[in-house]
Amino acid sequence: MLIVAYQSMLQIALLIIGGLVFIAVLTSLADNLIQIEAKKSGIDTVNTNMSIWPSFGSLFKPATPNFTTASNFHKLRKGHDIKLEGQPEGSVDSNMVSRYSVRPQNFRGNAPIPKMLVEVGSEVKAGEPLFFDKQSPDIKYVAPVSGEVIEIRRGAKRSIVDVVILADKDQKHHLSDTPNLSDISREDLIKYLQSSGAWSMLVQRPFGLVADPSITPRDIFVSAFDTGPLAPDPSLALTGRSGDLQEGINVLSKLTDGQVYLSGNKAISTHLSGVDNADIHYFDGPHPAGNVGIQIHHIKPIKGADVVWTMSIDDVLTLGNLVTTGKYEPRRIVSIGGKVKQPKYVETLQGANVGELLSNQLEEDNIRIIAGDILSGKAVTNDDFLNANDDQITVIKEGNYNEPFGWLLPIKPRPSVSNTFPNFLFPDLTFDVDSNTHGEERAFVVTGQYEKMLPMDIYPQHLMKAIMTGNIERMEGLGINELLEEDIALAEFSCTSKQPLQSILRDGLDMLREQL
Amino acid sequence: MGLLDFFKKIEPDKKKSPVLHTLFDAVFTFAYSPDSVTKGGVHVRDGMDLKRTMIHVVIAMQFCYLFGTYNIGHQHFIALGEHVGFLEGFHLKLAYGLIKLLPIFIVSNVIGLGIEIYFAAKKGHSVEEGFLVSGALIPLIMPPDIPMWILIVSVAFAVIIGKEAFGGTGMNIWNIALLARVFVFFAYPTTISGDEVWVSGFEKVAEGFSPEYGWAHGLFDTLFGWMGLTTFNPGASIVDGFTGATPLSLATKGGWEAVTQVYTEGQMWWGAIPGSIGETSKPLIIIGALILVATGVGSWRIMLSMLIGAVVMAMLLNAWGATPFMTVPWYAQFYMGSFFFAMAFMATDPVTASSTNIGKWIYGFLIGFIGMIVRVMNPAYPEGWMLAILFLNTFAPLIDHYVLEANMKKRLQSA
Numbered sequence: 002m003l004i005v006a007y008q009s010m011l012q013i014a015l016l017i018i019g020g021l022v023f024i025a026v027l028t029s030l031a032d033n034l035i036q037i038e039a040k041k042s043g044i045d046t047v048n049t050n051m052s053i054w055p056s057f058g059s060l061f062k063p064a065t066p067n068f069t070t071a072s073n074f075h076k077l078r079k080g081h082d083i084k085l086e087g088q089p090e091g092s093v094d095s096n097m098v099s100r101y102s103v104r105p106q107n108f109r110g111n112a113p114i115p116k117m118l119v120e121v122g123s124e125v126k127a128g129e130p131l132f133f134d135k136q137s138p139d140i141k142y143v144a145p146v147s148g149e150v151i152e153i154r155r156g157a158k159r160s161i162v163d164v165v166i167l168a169d170k171d172q173k174h175h176l177s178d179t180p181n182l183s184d185i186s187r188e189d190l191i192k193y194l195q196s197s198g199a200w201s202m203l204v205q206r207p208f209g210l211v212a213d214p215s216i217t218p219r220d221i222f223v224s225a226f227d228t229g230p231l232a233p234d235p236s237l238a239l240t241g242r243s244g245d246l247q248e249g250i251n252v253l254s255k256l257t258d259g260q261v262y263l264s265g266n267k268a269i270s271t272h273l274s275g276v277d278n279a280d281i282h283y284f285d286g287p288h289p290a291g292n293v294g295i296q297i298h299h300i301k302p303i304k305g306a307d308v309v310w311t312m313s314i315d316d317v318l319t320l321g322n323l324v325t326t327g328k329y330e331p332r333r334i335v336s337i338g339g340k341v342k343q344p345k346y347v348e349t350l351q352g353a354n355v356g357e358l359l360s361n362q363l364e365e366d367n368i369r370i371i372a373g374d375i376l377s378g379k380a381v382t383n384d385d386f387l388n389a390n391d392d393q394i395t396v397i398k399e400g401n402y403n404e405p406f407g408w409l410l411p412i413k414p415r416p417s418v419s420n421t422f423p424n425f426l427f428p429d430l431t432f433d434v435d436s437n438t439h440g441e442e443r444a445f446v447v448t449g450q451y452e453k454m455l456p457m458d459i460y461p462q463h464l465m466k467a468i469m470t471g472n473i474e475r476m477e478g479l480g481i482n483e484l485l486e487e488d489i490a491l492a493e494f495s496c497t498s499k500q501p502l503q504s505i506l507r508d509g510l511d512m513l514r515e516q517l
Numbered sequence: 518m519g520l521l522d523f524f525k526k527i528e529p530d531k532k533k534s535p536v537l538h539t540l541f542d543a544v545f546t547f548a549y550s551p552d553s554v555t556k557g558g559v560h561v562r563d564g565m566d567l568k569r570t571m572i573h574v575v576i577a578m579q580f581c582y583l584f585g586t587y588n589i590g591h592q593h594f595i596a597l598g599e600h601v602g603f604l605e606g607f608h609l610k611l612a613y614g615l616i617k618l619l620p621i622f623i624v625s626n627v628i629g630l631g632i633e634i635y636f637a638a639k640k641g642h643s644v645e646e647g648f649l650v651s652g653a654l655i656p657l658i659m660p661p662d663i664p665m666w667i668l669i670v671s672v673a674f675a676v677i678i679g680k681e682a683f684g685g686t687g688m689n690i691w692n693i694a695l696l697a698r699v700f701v702f703f704a705y706p707t708t709i710s711g712d713e714v715w716v717s718g719f720e721k722v723a724e725g726f727s728p729e730y731g732w733a734h735g736l737f738d739t740l741f742g743w744m745g746l747t748t749f750n751p752g753a754s755i756v757d758g759f760t761g762a763t764p765l766s767l768a769t770k771g772g773w774e775a776v777t778q779v780y781t782e783g784q785m786w787w788g789a790i791p792g793s794i795g796e797t798s799k800p801l802i803i804i805g806a807l808i809l810v811a812t813g814v815g816s817w818r819i820m821l822s823m824l825i826g827a828v829v830m831a832m833l834l835n836a837w838g839a840t841p842f843m844t845v846p847w848y849a850q851f852y853m854g855s856f857f858f859a860m861a862f863m864a865t866d867p868v869t870a871s872s873t874n875i876g877k878w879i880y881g882f883l884i885g886f887i888g889m890i891v892r893v894m895n896p897a898y899p900e901g902w903m904l905a906i907l908f909l910n911t912f913a914p915l916i917d918h919y920v921l922e923a924n925m926k927k928r929l930q931s932a
Contacts, residue, residue, distance in 0.1 A: 369560060400554050401554050416563065418563060421570075436555045437554060440565075440566020446647070449874055452874065458927075477929075478928060496562075496563070497570055
């Protein structure tokens, strides 16, 4: 009985398939005739779709927004936005912090003890050199403000951690000449940037080092926005500074034989659309779409021995300002968010004191202050200073409590990428987070999890295993050169086994660098 | 925080009694999530951890447990010709099932966890959660009448040789639960294959044999007697013509017609047939599979590709049609045997499966494809998923190797 029914089913299925094939043949014949006709009448059949079918790509590609072209628009689906409570909104306060620091350890690749040019008690102007690295004495690291050097803080093994400057009430600038960009040679420009302090803002990938002046990078990449948790609104820094942006880009374009790539998102398209000398790309998607490493991968990935440079958007503006006015003035619009009384934006300068920025902002004692975001920032105290590239302070609660059945029946909502939490039903929910690990460290068990958090053609878990086993060839093959800690941070957040991916990756990068 | 204080008070010394401390740690972290905070790297961690991942697999299996327990009793009474309707004699079937299942569950977990705790204490780390799932899976894939000593030996073999020898949870090559089963399969084949082993409670499944009841049944009898319910009947005997043959063994001999003479499609689909404890009810397993897919704990890629692989092979075998089993319509293959259980809970084990997404497609497809060949063409044992999954477990690293090689080649080539 069943077999009979099955056979008649088979016959009907064959008939239906035959009918479909017949229709398909007829329509494709008609389609071809239309295209032949279109060619005869001289219509461009490559770029306009003359077929009766929609083109395959257009069906699945996301619609390109009207401010850019399809080739410069990247829609990323992987990743995750961690939404936290305490996002600052509204206007920017100006807060003249009294103490600033330049932190030698922010500049990767240098020796831990730089050669100091100042000592405690020295008076410096903004833009005057403070120290340099013995390996590359031409690259000067300069003061962000004018004032008196009041402290040189040392860390482990006598390394220098902070060069603290007490700022003057009235800022005095060490004015450098403004170069004529149209006829300056690349060598002269490099010399100018090195002595004015701007060179230290260039970051070299792979490894994230201070750029090597003897190398001509393939391309230079700038990301104009940040998608991280509680990141500042990118349009704040750009508003009213289109001249600085253009000048900064002009300088960068002199440093590479390739292209300067500037990436933004929809919110800042009006700020970027008029910029010349750069190829402007737009990204749409959750964090880490704003990371320059992800953007490089989608625009023009680092392969083989490629070397590219990157610069943060704040530094590009500082650079633009420097070459037009001669003043080194590294402005930062810092977002102060999370568990604070009043989340807000503060305009200040590079390396400002954390405690002064947070004055009257803290509510409780059992908290953690993070310079940067919750994914790759550093835990600091009130006495510490922001790093060179930090433009946010996040305050969260410490999570040193035991939670009954916390793994099974959590009492409080917490961010998660897992669908075992009902979070996916409430996409706009913001979380009050703490630093609890929510579980213990385990071996790698779950697979496919990191891939969902990293919009790159990379297998992060296998890369981590290659690093742990010290397999250099495999590390390179699996794309370690395309990554820095910030790119893998979201995967570390989501890791079920609570593995320290960022520090594993840094071990791998250091291991690889030693081989060179 | 009374309980928390109590835990803190009884915490054994880690140096003096490491095994006790490991046991304490396992129980404590079960009751309370630890108060550890992030150091370096990210400052906030996802709420997901390995315990939560594993418990969702166990939750997804609960329907199989409920049905499996009842079905042990149901098959027992079918053999006796008593309470033939599915819901008749409900209390007896449930009591009978519990008497069979509970010892299996307790023994496999005590042995498995005991070994885990011992090794964890020896290595000086906390107990990893892998056995939470293995310990829940092993009872579901054993025949109800498995002798306890065989169960103990097989679980010990699987955990020591299959897992601890490789370095513990996350390092094993083969699925632990299947390793326990395959150990029984090769070492004591008569306890896990053939027609007789799937119906429990008889010395031999043949006409005239009476059930063997013990003190536990007597206890329930007293209880049921007080409540005025029917009791176990030690005088009953197996009815004429009852063989206990599973649909698969019938299909080997006589194709789909032989199967449908004994069982209806509804019986096979809903699971009122003899078989391993938890594998018979397809809809309940599919609910479990959907839970795993919806929560993202199980890989839908493996499940889907395994289904595709099995369908393709079943169709090819239909086209060949050399033996009665090959002529069983391809869709009817899914009424019989443990395909869905293997798909939902065995193939998706993340440790032993392929770890790349492309690899998962290949891995799942080959399990479905090869498993169906083993089921239909194997002369001795008409089921293939256990062997196919263990086979592909062995090759999963190789599949990943080629997927990664392709990725590396792409990166290095265009340099």
